[in-house]
Amino acid sequence: MSEHASVARLEAVRAAIHDATAKAGRPADAVTLVAVSKVFGADAIWPAIAAGQRVFGENRVQEAAGKWPELRQKLLDAQGAAIDLHLIGPLQSNKAREAVALFDRIETVDRDKIAGALADEMAKQNRPLPCLVQVNTGREPQKAGIEPREAAAFVARCREVHGLTIDGFMCIPPIDDAPREHFSLLVRLADETGLPVRSMGMSGDYPIAIAKGATHVRVGSAIFGERPKR
Ligand SMILES: *Cc1c(COP(=O)(O)O)cnc(C)c1O
Numbered sequence: 001m002s003e004h005a006s007v008a009r010l011e012a013v014r015a016a017i018h019d020a021t022a023k024a025g026r027p028a029d030a031v032t033l034v035a036v037s038k039v040f041g042a043d044a045i046w047p048a049i050a051a052g053q054r055v056f057g058e059n060r061v062q063e064a065a066g067k068w069p070e071l072r073q074k075l076l077d078a079q080g081a082a083i084d085l086h087l088i089g090p091l092q093s094n095k096a097r098e099a100v101a102l103f104d105r106i107e108t109v110d111r112d113k114i115a116g117a118l119a120d121e122m123a124k125q126n127r128p129l130p131c132l133v134q135v136n137t138g139r140e141p142q143k144a145g146i147e148p149r150e151a152a153a154f155v156a157r158c159r160e161v162h163g164l165t166i167d168g169f170m171c172i173p174p175i176d177d178a179p180r181e182h183f184s185l186l187v188r189l190a191d192e193t194g195l196p197v198r199s200m201g202m203s204g205d206y207p208i209a210i211a212k213g214a215t216h217v218r219v220g221s222a223i224f225g226e227r228p229k230r
Helices: 003-023 042-050 061-065 068-079 093-102 112-125 148-160 180-193 206-212
Strands: 032-036 055-058 084-087 105-109 130-134 165-170 197-199 216-219
Touching: 003 032, 003 042, 003 206, 042 068, 061 068, 061 084, 061 093, 093 112, 105 112, 105 165, 112 148, 130 148, 130 197, 148 165, 148 180, 165 180, 180 197, 180 206, 197 216, 206 216
Parallel strands: 032 055, 032 216, 055 084, 084 105, 105 130, 130 165, 165 197
Antiparallel strands: none
């Protein structure tokens, strides 16, 4: 893939986000694009950074640790600007230390053990990061995330027991379902819980997610192209 191709696709995704946001009657800055760069190397990612993209998502701590410190430094040296890196994949508690050191937001808090491990590390490193609770809106047994009906109580425990800053929800709808109902459910839970951030929508459905009220869309292949197999 040429650099030009990924930058052209990034521009197209930005334009589509702009259109969907306007069509929904929402303010122009209502939606943040999280560019999902998993599997791609630093050489494939840099053109997007050079084109002004600042918010990125990665789903594996180890993989992200291998490329992002260098990319961050490169941007800092070139433009004095910062990257906002989101963890969007499942976290093991033995990786909490590295995750807190590396990421700026954790989107996938989904059980007490992880909430506790993250809170401990944030205190130790004096790095209080904003977090999202992942909701398993399709109640799929193999998928990460808290059950929808337990979401509000879990948010309360994250805050009161663990002392985490939770400001929203994230979901990955089941692959075979129409995503609309899942986006609606996530928005309803966020409204009921009084949380402003809703991370939902990927390459195949982000305009729908924006229509439903997404504040963050996580878009990978529509920007970087088909992912090579790991
Ligand atoms: C890979 C991934 C995405 C991006 O998926 P695309 O379909 O390539 O846009 C979004 N969210 C999560 C959690 C992912 O793991």
